[in-house]
Amino acid sequence: MIGLLIALTSQAFPHSYDVRFYGIYLTIDPAPDTIFGVGEIRGFASGGLDSVDFHLGAALTIDSVRLNGSVAGFSRRGDTVWVHGTVPEDFALHVFYHGHPSAGLYFNYWGFFSACLSPNGVKDAHQWYPCYDHNGDKADSARFAYTVPKGYDVAANGILDSVVDMGDWKTYYWSTRHPIANYLVAVSGSNYYLKFTDSWRGMPLWYYPFTYDTADMRNDVQQVPDMLDYFSSLFGDYPFIDEKFGYAESNLWGGGFALEHQTMVAMGTYWVTGNGLNILTYAHELSHQWWGDWVTCQDWPHVWLNEGFASYCEALYAEHIGGVPKRDSVMEKFKNLYFSEDSHDRFPIYNPPMNFMWGYTVYKKGAWVLHMLRWVMGDESFFSAFKAYRNAHGGGTATIPDFQAAAEGVYGSSLEWFFKEWIYEAGYPEFNYNWFFRDDGGGYQLVLYLSQVQQNAPVFTMPLEIMIAGQTDTLWDTVWVNERGERFVWKVPFAPATVAIDPHNWVLKKVRYTAVAEGLGEEGFLCLKILTNPVRGRLSASYSLPEDGELSLMVYDVAGRVALNVFSGQANAGTHEISIPVDRLGPGVYILRLRSRWGSLSRKFTIY
Numbered sequence: 001m002i003g004l005l006i007a008l009t010s011q012a013f014p015h016s017y018d019v020r021f022y023g024i025y026l027t028i029d030p031a032p033d034t035i036f037g038v039g040e041i042r043g044f045a046s047g048g049l050d051s052v053d054f055h056l057g058a059a060l061t062i063d064s065v066r067l068n069g070s071v072a073g074f075s076r077r078g079d080t081v082w083v084h085g086t087v088p089e090d091f092a093l094h095v096f097y098h099g100h101p102s103a104g105l106y107f108n109y110w111g112f113f114s115a116c117l118s119p120n121g122v123k124d125a126h127q128w129y130p131c132y133d134h135n136g137d138k139a140d141s142a143r144f145a146y147t148v149p150k151g152y153d154v155a156a157n158g159i160l161d162s163v164v165d166m167g168d169w170k171t172y173y174w175s176t177r178h179p180i181a182n183y184l185v186a187v188s189g190s191n192y193y194l195k196f197t198d199s200w201r202g203m204p205l206w207y208y209p210f211t212y213d214t215a216d217m218r219n220d221v222q223q224v225p226d227m228l229d230y231f232s233s234l235f236g237d238y239p240f241i242d243e244k245f246g247y248a249e250s251n252l253w254g255g256g257f258a259l260e261h262q263t264m265v266a267m268g269t270y271w272v273t274g275n276g277l278n279i280l281t282y283a284h285e286l287s288h289q290w291w292g293d294w295v296t297c298q299d300w301p302h303v304w305l306n307e308g309f310a311s312y313c314e315a316l317y318a319e320h321i322g323g324v325p326k327r328d329s330v331m332e333k334f335k336n337l338y339f340s341e342d343s344h345d346r347f348p349i350y351n352p353p354m355n356f357m358w359g360y361t362v363y364k365k366g367a368w369v370l371h372m373l374r375w376v377m378g379d380e381s382f383f384s385a386f387k388a389y390r391n392a393h394g395g396g397t398a399t400i401p402d403f404q405a406a407a408e409g410v411y412g413s414s415l416e417w418f419f420k421e422w423i424y425e426a427g428y429p430e431f432n433y434n435w436f437f438r439d440d441g442g443g444y445q446l447v448l449y450l451s452q453v454q455q456n457a458p459v460f461t462m463p464l465e466i467m468i469a470g471q472t473d474t475l476w477d478t479v480w481v482n483e484r485g486e487r488f489v490w491k492v493p494f495a496p497a498t499v500a501i502d503p504h505n506w507v508l509k510k511v512r513y514t515a516v517a518e519g520l521g522e523e524g525f526l527c528l529k530i531l532t533n534p535v536r537g538r539l540s541a542s543y544s545l546p547e548d549g550e551l552s553l554m555v556y557d558v559a560g561r562v563a564l565n566v567f568s569g570q571a572n573a574g575t576h577e578i579s580i581p582v583d584r585l586g587p588g589v590y591i592l593r594l595r596s597r598w599g600s601l602s603r604k605f606t607i608y
């Protein structure tokens with residue numbers, strides 16, 4: 001890609017050339033589970049290199065390497081291979097190799113299936129074919145020739161150019177004219193595939209279920225044309241419209257995974273049910289064709305650009321087919337899954353720990369971050385941002401700052417605050433709130449107190465929708481929160497009966513109604529503090545009332561007997577310091593208790 005080399009160099013990307021083309025010409029023999037053939041890498045190297053490096057799994061034997069047609073010397077260390085010789089600007093490597101791949105391409109009873117995105121790693125492409133194994137460098141195009149025993153059907157990327165019959169063997173020639181990332185190159189072959197086809201706007205839809213799942217997959221994919229229409233309307237046309245789209249069934253690892261291989265998704269057997277139950281998983285993988293395949297995250301710290309996006313596309317498709325209630329039920333499920341992971345492991349979306357790369361924080365909170373960005377930007381800007389992002393990076397790779405820049409370009413001002421708190425920092429806001437109103441003659445004054453009480457997380461800046469409802473009337477407003485504790489006042493023409501925080505659930509959060517200020521700012525909440533402890537003579541304490549009202553303050557001993565009746569009666573709203581004579585009480589532990597209509601609070605102190 002033009003400009004890629006410069007961009008990568010400036011980011012200290014350890015790579016001396018730009019991959020232009022991959023060719024994979026393999027005989028795949030499921031009898032001894034081996035592959036043999038040629039991998040071709042064409043690249044552009046400026047600056048007169050005297051060696052060129054690529055990756056190939058150490059489990060595979062290299063028989064020879066040719067550099068621009070001539071046999072060249074090479075050396076290997078681990079999975080890296082260096083080919084020695086003068087490297088022309090436009091160079092071609094042909095790597096002749098064979099063996100049993102240790103990962104990346106797997107054999108089982110049902111056939112062979114590639115999966116470069118293994119649960120234990122994200123760079124398994126080179127375990128089955130020679131490549132420079134980094135997302136940051138996509139090939140501009142690729143060609144594939146897979147020779148397999150007669151009876152096998154083979155699903156792969158791009159277009160099926162031809163099938164050549166050679167007696168007991170068959171060769172499937174596939175090719176793509178579009179840029180493709182290493183981990184999206186895929187081949188699936190099976191004796192048990194029963195392919196069926198459909199079309200969308202004249203583009204082939206090819207499906208490869210196992211024979212026993214054919215009827216189920218036929219049912220499951222009925223909505224694929226609608227999905228293609230819908231996502232094309234949101235994000236611009238399906239990027240590979242001049243090639244195809246399809247799903248190839250796979251049963252690796254129990255069949256519980258799905259992988260967004262370019263133009264030919266690998267669909268785990270688990271998801272093929274025939275009852276449409278997993279329609280959103282089909283939508284997720286299809287949406288990856290835009291987000292992941294056409295625009296690829298440049299490296300795995302930016303995996304949100306793939307998985308957060310595809311996860312939100314599940315919610316978007318739910319909204320498309322079932323309206324806001326269906327979308328919100330998906331988002332609610334996402335929220336709870338994220339909370340479950342966050343409760344034991346909290347980390348930012350950017351650069352997640354390797355073992356959480358495919359976890360709920362990246363996927364489900366990731367979807368929520370887009371939902372909130374939509375709330376902040378508004379629908380029109382939000383969806384325009386996706387188109388701008390696609391226009392800027394389609395066919396290439398992108399980073400989170402690239403997406404932020406695209407969003408800011410549409411939004412017209414900085415979104416740094418948003419990305420900082422939601423992408424680069426961890427956690428979510430936990431709001432405590434309470435509210436009171438006064439009849440001020442000719443109307444009512446409503447006071448709302450909001451506190452952010454989350455630990456190990458920033459104080460969040462967000463717009464929050466507030467609903468104030470009376471017996472018959474409802475008032476809506478949006479406030480911006482950005483502090484630990486905040487107070488908002490409205491003049492309303494009716495007596496409020498209900499106040500709801502973010503009733504449309506635009507913000508990922510927890511909300512708790514409370515009148516008691518446990519760990520909060522005192523204003524607007526019931527609060528009790530011991531100011532000196534241990535104590536002799538006089539006890540200093542303070543209490544706060546959210547508004548004027550009755551309260552009682554008593555001292556108890558540890559046996560629960562009243563030791564001192566401090567105060568009982570009317571008190572004013574606000575914070576009050578008091579000094580209580582305790583010189584008549586003997587040494588020991590005591591409890592100061594405040595009772596009010598907002599609740600009760602107890603605090604221990606010691607007299608020495």
Ligand SMILES: [Zn+2]
Pocket residue numbers: 260284285288306307310
């Ligand atoms: Zn995904």
